Amino acid sequence: MTGYVGTRVLRREDDALLAGRGKFVADIMPQGLLHVAVVRSTTAHGVITDIDTSTAERMPGVHAVYTAANLPRNAAATPCPLHVPNPAITKPYTWRALASSEVVFVGEPVAIVVADDRYLAEDAAEAVIVQYDDLPMTTSIEDALPANVVTHRGDDDNIAAKFTVGYGDVDRAFDSADLVVGGQYRPHRGAGSPIECRGVVAIPESDGRTLTVWTSSQAPHLVKRSLIDVLGLSAADVRVIAPADVGGAFGSKIMTYPEEIAVAAIALELKRPVRWIEDRREHFLSTTQERDQIWDVELAVAKSGKLLGIRGTLLHDLGAYAMWGIITPYISATTLPGPYVLPSYSLETTVLLTNAVPTTPIRGAGRPQAIFVLERLLDRAARELSIDRATIREINLVTPEQMPYEVGLTFRDGGPVTYDGGDYPRALRECLLSADYEGFAQRRQDSEAAGKFRGIGIGCYVEGTGLGPFEGARVTVEQNGRVTVYVGAGPQGQGHHTTMAQIVADALTVPIDSVDVISGDTAVIAKGIGTFGSRVVVNEGSSAHRAASAVRAKILRLAATMLEIDSSDLTLSDGVISVRGDDQTRLTVKQVAAAAQGVPGFVIGEGDDNVLEETDYFTPPQAAYSYGVHIAEVEVDRKTAGVRVVRYSTVHDCGRVINPLIVAGQIQGGVAHGIGNALFERVDHDYNGQPTSTSFADYLLPTASVVPKVTMSEFSIPTEGNPLGAKGVGEAGTLPGPACVVGAIEDALYAAGARIEHHPVFPHDLVGFIETATSTTRP
Numbered sequence: 200m201t202g203y204v205g206t207r208v209l210r211r212e213d214d215a216l217l218a219g220r221g222k223f224v225a226d227i228m229p230q231g232l233l234h235v236a237v238v239r240s241t242t243a244h245g246v247i248t249d250i251d252t253s254t255a256e257r258m259p260g261v262h263a264v265y266t267a268a269n270l271p272r273n274a275a276a277t278p279c280p281l282h283v284p285n286p287a288i289t290k291p292y293t294w295r296a297l298a299s300s301e302v303v304f305v306g307e308p309v310a311i312v313v314a315d316d317r318y319l320a321e322d323a324a325e326a327v328i329v330q331y332d333d334l335p336m337t338t339s340i341e342d343a344l345p346a347n348v349v350t351h352r353g354d355d356d357n358i359a360a361k362f363t364v365g366y367g368d369v370d371r372a373f374d375s376a377d378l379v380v381g382g383q384y385r386p387h388r389g390a391g392s393p394i395e396c397r398g399v400v401a402i403p404e405s406d407g408r409t410l411t412v413w414t415s416s417q418a419p420h421l422v423k424r425s426l427i428d429v430l431g432l433s434a435a436d437v438r439v440i441a442p443a444d445v446g447g448a449f450g451s452k453i454m455t456y457p458e459e460i461a462v463a464a465i466a467l468e469l470k471r472p473v474r475w476i477e478d479r480r481e482h483f484l485s486t487t488q489e490r491d492q493i494w495d496v497e498l499a500v501a502k503s504g505k506l507l508g509i510r511g512t513l514l515h516d517l518g519a520y521a522m523w524g525i526i527t528p529y530i531s532a533t534t535l536p537g538p539y540v541l542p543s544y545s546l547e548t549t550v551l552l553t554n555a556v557p558t559t560p561i562r563g564a565g566r567p568q569a570i571f572v573l574e575r576l577l578d579r580a581a582r583e584l585s586i587d588r589a590t591i592r593e594i595n596l597v598t599p600e601q602m603p604y605e606v607g608l609t610f611r612d613g614g615p616v617t618y619d620g621g622d623y624p625r626a627l628r629e630c631l632l633s634a635d636y637e638g639f640a641q642r643r644q645d646s647e648a649a650g651k652f653r654g655i656g657i658g659c660y661v662e663g664t665g666l667g668p669f670e671g672a673r674v675t676v677e678q679n680g681r682v683t684v685y686v687g688a689g690p691q692g693q694g695h696h697t698t699m700a701q702i703v704a705d706a707l708t709v710p711i712d713s714v715d716v717i718s719g720d721t722a723v724i725a726k727g728i729g730t731f732g733s734r735v736v737v738n739e740g741s742s743a744h745r746a747a748s749a750v751r752a753k754i755l756r757l758a759a760t761m762l763e764i765d766s767s768d769l770t771l772s773d774g775v776i777s778v779r780g781d782d783q784t785r786l787t788v789k790q791v792a793a794a795a796q797g798v799p800g801f802v803i804g805e806g807d808d809n810v811l812e813e814t815d816y817f818t819p820p821q822a823a824y825s826y827g828v829h830i831a832e833v834e835v836d837r838k839t840a841g842v843r844v845v846r847y848s849t850v851h852d853c854g855r856v857i858n859p860l861i862v863a864g865q866i867q868g869g870v871a872h873g874i875g876n877a878l879f880e881r882v883d884h885d886y887n888g889q890p891t892s893t894s895f896a897d898y899l900l901p902t903a904s905v906v907p908k909v910t911m912s913e914f915s916i917p918t919e920g921n922p923l924g925a926k927g928v929g930e931a932g933t934l935p936g937p938a939c940v941v942g943a944i945e946d947a948l949y950a951a952g953a954r955i956e957h958h959p960v961f962p963h964d965l966v967g968f969i970e971t972a973t974s975t976t977r978p
C-alpha cells in the first residue's frame with residue numbers, strides 16, 4: 200500500500216518509548232566513563248577573585264578539576280559563536296565554556312569537576328571555593344532600562360539592540376480614530392521544561408584528536424560547528440549525534456552550551472569518555488528561557504470596529520547573553536499585526552541585557568506575547584465599542600480574496616512578510632461553531648448557579664513557519680531493497696521518523712515498513728540546521744520527497760534497462776515494478792537494488808543511475824504561513840480563586856497534513872504549553888538576582904488533570920511554497936493559549952472590574968475581583 204501521506208500512521212517511535220526502551224543521552228555508558236559536576240556562579244553579577252580547587256582535587260575518585268585557566272585546548276578563551284548575528288546588535292555577548300573573570304548570572308559555569316561517578320563529582324564540586332566581588336545587578340527589565348546598573352561591567356547601558364518596525368501613517372490613524380485603547384502588557388519569563396534535561400557524552404578516540412559527542416540537542420550540526428570553532432578542530436575530527444530519542448526540548452536545546460564545549464575538551468585531554476547530565480535544578484539555573492517583555496501599546500479603531508493602527512514600544516529581556524541574537528523580539532514585533540488588516544503600525548523595540556539566564560526562542564519564539572497583546576487590545580476595543588468580541592475579529596481578518604497578503608513588514612529572513620494563502624474568516628467561523636459560542640450564555644448561567652464565574656476568550660494567530668535556509672535528506676536503497684533516509688534535523692518528540700518514512704514511502708511507492716530513518720548524526724549527512732521554528736516538515740520533508748522521487752526515477756530507468764523496455768511503460772507500486780498491459784513481467788525494487796550493486800567492471804544503467812541514492816537540500820522561497828483560532832472557556836472558583844479551563848477548541852490550517860495523528864498530538868501538547876504559560880509557569884528572582892523557582896515545586900507545570908481534552912478541527916489549504924504543500928504546526932498549539940485563556944478569565948470577572956494585562960494569572964490576582972463581584976451581588 201502507498202498513499203501514507205495524509206493518513207493516521209501510528210508513530211513508529213512509540214513502542215520503545217512506552218516500554219521504557221528509549222535511548223537517551225544518559226543511557227550512553229561507554230567503558231571507562233567519567234562523570235562531571237559543574238560549579239556554578241552563586242552570584243548574579245560579580246568578579247571572580249579566587250577559585251580554590253585544592254581540596255576538591257585531593258578528594259577520592261576525582262580525576263581533575265578545571266577552571267577557565269586550565270581548561271584543555273584553551274576552551275574558555277573563545278566565546279561560543281553568536282548563532283544568529285544581526286547588524287542591530289551592539290553588544291554581541293556570548294558565553295564561554297567557563298567564566299574566567301566576570302560572572303553575569305546565577306548558574307553560569309565557573310569550574311568543572313571530573314570524577315569516577317556523579318556523587319563523587321558533586322561532593323568535590325561542593326569543595327571548590329569560589330570568591331566573588333559582587334557587582335550591582337539587575338534581573339528586571341524596568342531596572343535594566345535606565346542603566347543605573349549594567350549587566351556587563353564597563354558598559355554604559357544594557358541596550359543590546361534597538362530597532363523600529365512599522366508601515367503606514369500611524370499618526371494619521373490615531374488622529375482620525377473614534378477610539379483609542381491601550382495598556383501595558385507583561386508576559387512573564389518561563390522555562391522550556393523538557394522531560395529530559397540537557398546532557399552530553401563525549402567519547403574520544405585514542406589519537407587524542409577525534410571524538411564523538413552525543414548531546415541532547417535540537418541542532419547537532421550547529422554544535423559541531425561550534426566545537427570546530429572553539430576547540431580548533433577540523434570537520435573530520437568531530438562527529439556530533441543527537442539521539443533519535445531526545446526527551447523534549449521546546450526550543451531550549453537549540454544553541455551550543457558551555458557544557459558541550461567543556462566536556463568535549465576534557466574528553467580529548469583525558470582520553471576517556473566523559474559525561475555531564477543536567478539535573479532539574481541546573482536546568483532552571485542554566486538552560487535558556489523566554490517570554491519576559493513589557494509592551495506599552497495603543498490601538499486606534501473606528502467606531503465600526505475597523506482597526507486603524509497600533510503604535511508603541513516593546514522592551515525585551517535578553518538575559519545575560521545574546522546567544523540567539525535578537526530573533527525572539529524581532530519575531531514578536533513582526534507578529535503583532537496578526538491575521539488582521541492593520542493599516543498602520545509602528546513599534547520601537549529595545550532589547551535589554553539582564554543578569555539572568557539568557558533568553559532564546561521557546562516554543563512560539565516571541566509570537567505568544569505578540570498575540571496576547573493584540574488579542575487583549577481587540578477585546579478592550581470590542582468592549583468599549585459594544586461590539587461582540589468575535590465580530591470585531593471577523594470584520595478585520597484578512598480575507599481569501601486579499602491573498603497573498605503583504606503586511607508591509609520585513610520578516611526575520613530578510614524577505615517581506617507575505618501571507619501566502621488561506622481562509623482566516625473560515626477558521627474563525629468553524630472555531631465559533633465547534634466551541635458552541637452561541638451556547639455560552641447558557642453555560643455561564645449554569646456555572647453561576649454552581650457558584651462559579653465563567654468566561655470565554657478568543658485567540659487568532661498566523662505564524663510564519665518552515666523558514667530556510669535549508670535542511671537535507673539523503674535517500675538510499677540498500678541491496679536488500681530496504682530504504683534508508685538520512686536527515687540532519689532530528690526529533691525531540693515530533694515523530695519525524697514516522698512522517699519522513701511516510702513521505703519517502705509515498706515518493707518511492709514502496710511499503711512504509713521498508714523505510715528506515717536515521718536522524719541527527721553529522722557523520723551521515725554533511726549539512727544541517729536544526730529542529731526549531733516549525734520548519735522540519737517544510738525543509739526536511741521536501742528534501743526527503745525530492746530525493747526519494749529522484750531515486751524512484753532511477754529505479755524505473757534501471758528496471759527499464761534490465762527489462763529492455765522504455766521506462767515510461769513501467770509502473771512502480773508497493774515496491775513492485777510492472778509493465779503496463781503485461782501481467783507477467785515484474786521486477787521488485789529489491790531485485791533492481793541488488794542488480795544496481797553491480798559486478799566489478801559491468802555497468803547496467805547510465806551515469807549515476809547505478810547509484811540508487813540521492814541527496815537533496817530544499818530551500819523554501821519564503822515562510823509558509825499557518826494560522827488558526829483557539830477558543831477557551833474557564834471557570835473561576837468563588838472560594839479559591841482557582842481557574843479551571845473547562846472547554847478548549849481549536850481550528851487550524853497547516854496546509855497539507857502528512858500525519859493527522861501527529862498533528863493532533865502537536866496541537867494538544869502545544870495547548871498544554873499555552874495553558875501553562877497562561878496559568879502556571881513563571882520564573883522569578885529575588886532582589887539579589889537569585890532564582891526563586893528552581894524546582895517543579897516552585898515552578899508549576901500544567902498536569903493532565905488541568906488540561907482539558909481539546910476539540911480540534913482542521914482544514915487544509917496547501918501552500919505552493921514547497922512540493923508537499925505543507926506548513927508547520929509544531930508551535931501552533933501554544934501561540935494563542937495565553938491570549939484566549941486570559942481573555943476568558945477577564946471575561947469571567949469583567950463586570951467586577953477585571954482588566955488583565957499580564958500572564959501567568961495566579962489566584963491571588965483575582966481575589967479582589969471576586970470580592971467585588973461577591974459584594975455587588977450580595978442582597
Ligand code: MCN
Nearest residue numbers: 447448449562692698732733734735736857858927928929
Ligand atoms: N506535520 C505534519 N503535517 C504538517 C505539518 C507537520 O504531519 N502539515 C508533522 C511533521 O512531520 C512533524 C511534526 O508534525 O512530525 C512537527 O512538524 P513541524 O511543524 O515541521 O515542526 P518541527 O518538526 O520543525 O518541530 C519543531 C517544533 C518546535 S519549534 C518546538 S519548540 C516543539 C515542537 O515542534 N518542540 C517540541 N513540538 C514539540 N513536540 C514535542 N513532543 N517536544 C518538543 O520539544
